[in-house]
Structure formats: C-alpha cells, structure tokens
Amino acid sequence: MITLNGRSVDDADGLSLAELLARENYVISIIAVACNEEVVPRAKYNCRRLADGDVIDIVRMVAGG
Amino acid sequence: MSSNDSLILGGRAFSSRFILGSGKYSVDLIRSAIEHAGAQIITLAVRRANTNTAENILAHIPEGITLLPNTSGARNAEEAVRIARLARELGCGDFVKIEVIRDMKYLLPDNAETVKATEILAKEGFIVMPYMYPDLNTARDLVNAGAATIMPLGAPIGSNKGLCTRDFIQILVDEIDLPIIVDAGIGRPSQACEAMEMGVAAIMANTAIATARDIPAMACAFKKAIEAGRIAYLSGLGRVLDKGADASSPLTGFLSN
Numbered sequence A: 001m002i003t004l005n006g007r008s009v010d011d012a013d014g015l016s017l018a019e020l021l022a023r024e025n026y027v028i029s030i031i032a033v034a035c036n037e038e039v040v041p042r043a044k045y046n047c048r049r050l051a052d053g054d055v056i057d058i059v060r061m062v063a064g065g
Numbered sequence B: 001m002s003s004n005d006s007l008i009l010g011g012r013a014f015s016s017r018f019i020l021g022s023g024k025y026s027v028d029l030i031r032s033a034i035e036h037a038g039a040q041i042i043t044l045a046v047r048r049a050n051t052n053t054a055e056n057i058l059a060h061i062p063e064g065i066t067l068l069p070n071t072s073g074a075r076n077a078e079e080a081v082r083i084a085r086l087a088r089e090l091g092c093g094d095f096v097k098i099e100v101i102r103d104m105k106y107l108l109p110d111n112a113e114t115v116k117a118t119e120i121l122a123k124e125g126f127i128v129m130p131y132m133y134p135d136l137n138t139a140r141d142l143v144n145a146g147a148a149t150i151m152p153l154g155a156p157i158g159s160n161k162g163l164c165t166r167d168f169i170q171i172l173v174d175e176i177d178l179p180i181i182v183d184a185g186i187g188r189p190s191q192a193c194e195a196m197e198m199g200v201a202a203i204m205a206n207t208a209i210a211t212a213r214d215i216p217a218m219a220c221a222f223k224k225a226i227e228a229g230r231i232a233y234l235s236g237l238g239r240v241l242d243k244g245a246d247a248s249s250p251l252t253g254f255l256s257n
Helices: A017-023 B027-037 B077-089 B111-123 B136-145 B166-175 B189-197 B215-235
Strands: A002-004 A007-009 A032-035 A038-040 A055-063 B007-009 B012-014 B018-021 B041-048 B066-069 B095-098 B127-132 B181-183 B202-205
Touching (some): B077 B111, B166 B189
Parallel strands (some): B018 B202
Antiparallel strands (some): A032 A055, A055 B041
C-alpha cells in the first residue's frame, strides 16, 4: 500500500509512477511529484517503480501571495 | 523615470518595481490585475493536486511574466527546500520566494530557518528572495547565504496595516547592499509610495489589491504610487524642519510696513 497525497492507495505496489498517475487521471503537464520527500523528475515517471510504504505527493501551482 | 533605473534581481532587469500577489481573488481577475499593475513578477503557491483537474493557473497569467513561487506551507528549511524544488519541476523557473512560517496566529516568518533554506537553494542555482522579519543581523546572514534580495515585512500578512516596521526597514535600506523589497502588510498605495521614498527597491502586495472594491483600479493606483515614490526618492526629498518655519515667499517688499 502506498500513500498518495495523504490517502492510502491499494494495488499500487509495482506500478510505475506513470501508471499510477494515469490510473488516477492526473494531467502530467501541470503537476510535479515527490516520492518519499524527493522530487521525481518527469523523465523518470516511467521507470520509477512504486514499493509498499512509498509516500507520494502530487502538487500543482495555485494562486498565492 | 529613466530607462536605466531597472530593478536587478538575479541578473535580470525589471522595469516594474511592483510584485503582485495572485492570492485571494478570482482567477478571472488575475490577468486584469497584472495588466493594471504593470507587474512583471507574480507570486504563486504550490499545493497538493487533490483533484484530477486540467485547470491550470498559468493559463491566466500573460506570457512573459516572471513566476515567483513561494514556499508557503513550509514550517522549516527542509520543507521550504522541498517546495522550491517541486516548483522548479513545475516549470516555474529559478526564482523562489522563501516563506517559512511556524507561527499560525501572526504568520511571522522564521528568520533562522529562512537563512538555512536560502543557503541550500542559492547553491542549487535558485534566485532566492527570502521573506523575513526586519532584523539587520538576519539580513546580513541572508546576504552571506546568497540571497538575491531581502524582503522584510511591513506588518503581518493580510493585515493591510502598513509600515509598522518602517524604522527597521530603513535600517536595512541604509546598511544592506541588496535590493530591499517590502513584502506583507502594505494596505494603501500611499504606504507603498512612502516605502519607495525611503529607498526601498520594490513593493510586493497582495491583500491590499485583493480586498479592494475595484481590483484592477487599485492595482493601477499602486502602480502609480510606486512609480511616484521611486521618482521622489531619486529626486532627493527636501529637508524637514523640526522646529519653526522657513518662508516660501520673500520677506521684503511687503505692501504695508
């Protein structure tokens, strides 16, 4: 099981980050991802495999001061 | 204003000395506010993408505007560094405003953690713009850490209270060689003008515009006030008499003895 933006996600172990993002319907061009607090470059989404216990943060730009 | 009077940040020249915050108002108004403000730099935040939306704030920002992501949400240097790296990965470029806050009542910045984050990010090639509580020692540490500017608050974020810390901002203007940009607390164009008259290099404002009745008009008012304050500063303000007066008309040749 992994954690994605604070919520538990089952059946993600072994998926690539790209596969997870596609399954969750994220638009790749407007997000950035950190896995276990480290930024994962977009070019590595296909090869980064998820493991049990991984903590994923998916972020985007929003308005702010 | 001379075309040579540019604001230099990170080796880049900006003709506008007004940095606009994008928070607290409708995204539909962001483009208009930017245009009326004449702003060339706009702040943004980084947040979790919990919805699978294609909505993109960047679609509302005119081409050519420099994006200034902030590290709001960071409670320490480590979190600020992570947010900055994520912002860069989002394609925001190398500018970053460091905002490290662990006091949730007054939203005062943590100067020590801000220095730590500045040092790490400056080494990674970021153009670091640290938001800080005006303290000369911290400002000197930020200079040594590689900051591109120093951004002292005028009053608590969102308060519109003005230049509560003006005397300490003046110390920074007098003693620090980097551009001093007042960020947070300015509520009126007159306060922005006053800060520029003091020798501040630029103004960052968000709530003062976002809470105005007419957002584009207020953005325009700030633009004019900041320009006026800069011209006044460069013109050399007249001296102030603490006591007495000094007549503006001749003291001879009166009509009656």
